Amino acid sequence: MYKSQSKHPLRPAWVEINLRQLWRNFQIINIDKPANLQILSVIKDQAYGHGSVQVARVAEQSGATYLAVATIDEALELRQHDVTSPILIFGERHEEELKVCIDENITCLVNNVSKAEKYSRMAKSAGKKALVHIEVDTGLSRYGVRWSEALPVIEAIAGLDHLVLEGVMSHFAMSDELDKSFAVLQIERFQQVLNSMTNRGIRVKYRHMCNTGGYLDLPQAHFDLVRIGILPLGIYPSQVCRRIAGLQPVMSVKAKVAAVRDLEAGDFVGYGMRYRASTPRRIAVIPLGFGDGYPRVRNQGHVLIHGKRAPVIGGLAMDAMMVDVTAIPETRVWDEVVLMGVQGQEEIDVHEIAQLKGSVSYDILTSWSWRLPRVYLNSNL
Numbered sequence: 001m002y003k004s005q006s007k008h009p010l011r012p013a014w015v016e017i018n019l020r021q022l023w024r025n026f027q028i029i030n031i032d033k034p035a036n037l038q039i040l041s042v043i044k045d046q047a048y049g050h051g052s053v054q055v056a057r058v059a060e061q062s063g064a065t066y067l068a069v070a071t072i073d074e075a076l077e078l079r080q081h082d083v084t085s086p087i088l089i090f091g092e093r094h095e096e097e098l099k100v101c102i103d104e105n106i107t108c109l110v111n112n113v114s115k116a117e118k119y120s121r122m123a124k125s126a127g128k129k130a131l132v133h134i135e136v137d138t139g140l141s142r143y144g145v146r147w148s149e150a151l152p153v154i155e156a157i158a159g160l161d162h163l164v165l166e167g168v169m170s171h172f173a174m175s176d177e178l179d180k181s182f183a184v185l186q187i188e189r190f191q192q193v194l195n196s197m198t199n200r201g202i203r204v205k206y207r208h209m210c211n212t213g214g215y216l217d218l219p220q221a222h223f224d225l226v227r228i229g230i231l232p233l234g235i236y237p238s239q240v241c242r243r244i245a246g247l248q249p250v251m252s253v254k255a256k257v258a259a260v261r262d263l264e265a266g267d268f269v270g271y272g273m274r275y276r277a278s279t280p281r282r283i284a285v286i287p288l289g290f291g292d293g294y295p296r297v298r299n300q301g302h303v304l305i306h307g308k309r310a311p312v313i314g315g316l317a318m319d320a321m322m323v324d325v326t327a328i329p330e331t332r333v334w335d336e337v338v339l340m341g342v343q344g345q346e347e348i349d350v351h352e353i354a355q356l357k358g359s360v361s362y363d364i365l366t367s368w369s370w371r372l373p374r375v376y377l378n379s380n381l
C-alpha cells in the first residue's frame with residue numbers, strides 16, 4: 001500500500017484511533033476498580049474494529065493480565081505480532097484448533113469431559129500442560145455446561161494430568177439494563193457452582209463472570225477478574241449503566257469533502273431519486289458510503305463540517321454520500337468531515353449512528369470496513 005507523507009492516509013476517508021485516549025481510559029478504569037480485581041481485555045473482532053494488536057499493546061502496558069478473542073486466527077495474529085500475554089479464546093474449538101492452542105500457548109474453554117480427556121492426551125504427546133477454563137452456562141444458553149450439571153464435569157476436568165484448570169467463567173444474558181433480576185439469578189447459580197467446588201477442594205486461579213455491564217453495575221459478581229471489551233474503548237454498553245468520569249471514545253471516523261455542487265429547485269439527489277430539492281441548495285459529496293460501514297440510510301443522519309451538523313440527503317451509495325451544506329456556506333472541497341466523533345462543540349456519537357440502523361454500538365464499531373485506513377494517533381503514547 002502507498003503511504004501518504006502527511007498524518008492523513010492517501011484515501012480521504014479514514015478511521016482515527018486515539019491510542020493516548022485508550023491509554024487514559026485504561027488508567028481511569030484501573031483507578032475505578034478494586035485494587036485486586038484483574039482485567040481481561042476483550043479484543044475480539046479486531047478489538048471491535050480498533051485493531052487488536054494495537055489495543056493489546058496498550059492493554060498490556062496498562063496491566064491487563066489476560067487478553068481474549070473469539071477465533072483461532074485472532075489469537076494467532078496476536079502471537080505472530082509477539083504479543084506474549086495469556087490469551088483466552090471464547091467459544092468451542094474443534095480438534096485441529098486444539099492442537100494449535102497447545103503449540104501457541106493459547107488458553108481455551110473445554111466444557112465437557114470427553115473433549116477434555118482428548119485435549120489432555122494431546123497435551124501429553126506435545127510434552128506440555130495445557131491451560132483451560134470451563135464455562136458454566138447460567139442462563140444465556142450459548143456455550144458451556146449447564147450450572148445444574150457443572151460440578152461433576154469440573155471435578156473430572158480438574159483431575160486430568162495434562163490440563164491445568166485455570167479458570168471457571170460464566171456470561172450474563174443482560175447486565176447493563178435497569179432490570180438486574182435475571183443477572184442476579186445467574187450470579188446465584190454461578191455462586192452455587194463455586195461453592196460446591198470449594199466443598200470438593202477444587203480451586204482455580206480465575207473465577208470470572210463480568211463483561212462491561214457487569215463490571216459497572218454488579219460488583220458482587222467481580223470475583224477475580226472481569227472481561228471488558230467496550231469500556232476501555234470509551235463506550236458504554238447502555239444508556240442506563242454507571243458512568244465513569246473521564247472516559248472518552250477512542251475511535252472517530254473522518255473524511256474530506258470530495259465535491260461541492262449547487263442544486264436548482266427540482267433537482268434529484270442520489271440513487272432511487274429519494275431526495276428532491278424544493279429550493280436551490282448547496283450539497284457536499286463525501287467519498288464514503290455503505291461499503292465503508294455507514295448505515296445505508298435515506299434522508300437520515302448527519303455529519304459535521306466546520307463544527308456544524310449537515311443532514312444526509314438522498315440514499316447512501318456504496319462509495320459516497322451527499323449532505324446538505326446550504327447552511328454552511330464556508331464549505332470547500334477537501335474540508336474535513338466528521339462522521340463519528342467530535343468537531344468543535346458538536347459530537348456525533350456511536351449511539352446516534354446505531355439508532356439510524358436500529359442497532360447497537362457494538363454493531364456500528366465492528367461495521368466500519370477495513371478498506372477505511374486506520375490512522376493511529378500517539379502510537380508512542
Ligand SMILES: *Cc1c(COP(=O)(O)O)cnc(C)c1O
Nearest residue numbers: 042090171211212227228229230
Ligand atoms: C464480548 C464478550 C465480553 C466483552 O463484553 P463487553 O460488553 O464488550 O465488555 C465478555 N465476555 C464474553 C464471553 C464475550 O463474548
